[in-house]
Amino acid sequence: MAFFTHQITRTLCSSAVRNAAIKHVTVIGGGLMGSGIAQVAAVTGHSVVLVDTSEDILKNSAKNIQGSLKRVVKKKFADKPEAGEEFVQKVMNNISTSTDAASVVQKTDLVVEAIVENLKVKQALFSTLDKVAPAHTIFVSNTSSLPIADIASSTARLDRFGGLHFFNPVPMMKLVEVSIAAGTSQQTFDALLDFTKALGKHPVSCKVSHGSKEDIDVAMKLGAGYPMGPFELLDYVGLDTSKFIIDGWYEKEPENPLFAPSPLLNKLVAEGKLGKKTGEGFYKYK
Ligand SMILES: CC(=O)CC(=O)SCCNC(=O)CCNC(=O)[C@H](O)C(C)(C)COP(=O)(O)OP(=O)(O)OC[C@H]1O[C@@H](n2cnc3c(N)ncnc32)[C@H](O)[C@@H]1OP(=O)(O)O
Numbered sequence: 001m002a003f004f005t006h007q008i009t010r011t012l013c014s015s016a017v018r019n020a021a022i023k024h025v026t027v028i029g030g031g032l033m034g035s036g037i038a039q040v041a042a043v044t045g046h047s048v049v050l051v052d053t054s055e056d057i058l059k060n061s062a063k064n065i066q067g068s069l070k071r072v073v074k075k076k077f078a079d080k081p082e083a084g085e086e087f088v089q090k091v092m093n094n095i096s097t098s099t100d101a102a103s104v105v106q107k108t109d110l111v112v113e114a115i116v117e118n119l120k121v122k123q124a125l126f127s128t129l130d131k132v133a134p135a136h137t138i139f140v141s142n143t144s145s146l147p148i149a150d151i152a153s154s155t156a157r158l159d160r161f162g163g164l165h166f167f168n169p170v171p172m173m174k175l176v177e178v179s180i181a182a183g184t185s186q187q188t189f190d191a192l193l194d195f196t197k198a199l200g201k202h203p204v205s206c207k208v209s210h211g212s213k214e215d216i217d218v219a220m221k222l223g224a225g226y227p228m229g230p231f232e233l234l235d236y237v238g239l240d241t242s243k244f245i246i247d248g249w250y251e252k253e254p255e256n257p258l259f260a261p262s263p264l265l266n267k268l269v270a271e272g273k274l275g276k277k278t279g280e281g282f283y284k285y286k
Pocket residue numbers: 068069071072143144166167168169170171172173223224225
């Protein structure tokens with residue numbers, strides 16, 4: 001619940017948004033994910049336009065957002081129901097809706113796409129929007145599985161294209177994977193990190209070359225609900241013990257790539273870095 005307290009505070013004094021590069025957000029797709037993304041962006045003081053294919057779908061999206069906000073305020077404003085109502089109204093005032101993506105993106109800093117998980121449909125959408133959005137506008141996809149480079153290839157703004165992978169349910173899940181393609185600029189990556197933090201979320205970088213043990217551990221904790229990330233857990237178990245286990249499995253199933261020897265694990269064990277019990281493993285403890 002600290003998360004929501006944090007978000008409410010930000011709504012009431014949204015100077016972070018006033019000074020940020022991304023103030024106006026267009027979310028395309030008002031389903032499960034798009035509604036949640038629009039909600040958290042509005043709660044944190046961004047001006048949001050939610051786009052879908054019909055007014056009926058958008059009415060339903062607004063109803064779902066309102067329902068989710070009411071769950072939040074029921075607890076946060078338990079003894080102040082009027083303040084709770086005011087909060088919901090204020091957040092809803094930050095959200096408008098449209099069925100015409102091409103016209104609304106003309107005034108937006110960021111387009112977040114959360115439509116059907118189909119490469120051709122996503123490409124067709126971005127190709128259209130690329131021709132009408134301002135030059136500074138950043139495009140991102142919330143895709144679960146499609147390569148960002150493949151979606152970005154439908155546009156001429158490869159430097160301003162990335163991925164923001166939110167988790168479901170968006171208002172509750174703190175993790176956002178920030179991913180980029182080869183052409184994404186550092187400026188775009190930084191703006192996406194800042195935006196994710198402004199939402200009160202925890203970004204992990206999915207740059208191909210800069211993934212770190214910390215990012216993997218955070219992703220598994222916040223995205224998959226593990227109490228410890230895999231590297232923390234290995235240190236906790238003991239790297240020597242972990243090596244015995246893996247070597248044993250490898251002896252039994254040498255053809256299984258999951259049990260192939262890990263050069264990094266073997267090196268740490270050889271150096272006596274056995275995890276928490278020796279003060280150092282993947283992490284340092286002293
Ligand atoms: C597919 C992809 O590309 C990537 C993905 O997203 S994979 C999916 C990742 N997501 C997960 O792993 C989700 C795992 N599940 C959970 O974390 C939890 O079950 C959950 C947060 C969804 C719900 O929590 P729960 O304790 O199991 O159930 P529930 O009792 O309904 O919710 C507890 C409280 O959470 C809050 N809450 C849950 N969902 C909410 C929502 N959508 N909006 C606002 N508040 C919500 C409410 O405060 C709720 O209390 P009330 O019922 O009194 O309103």
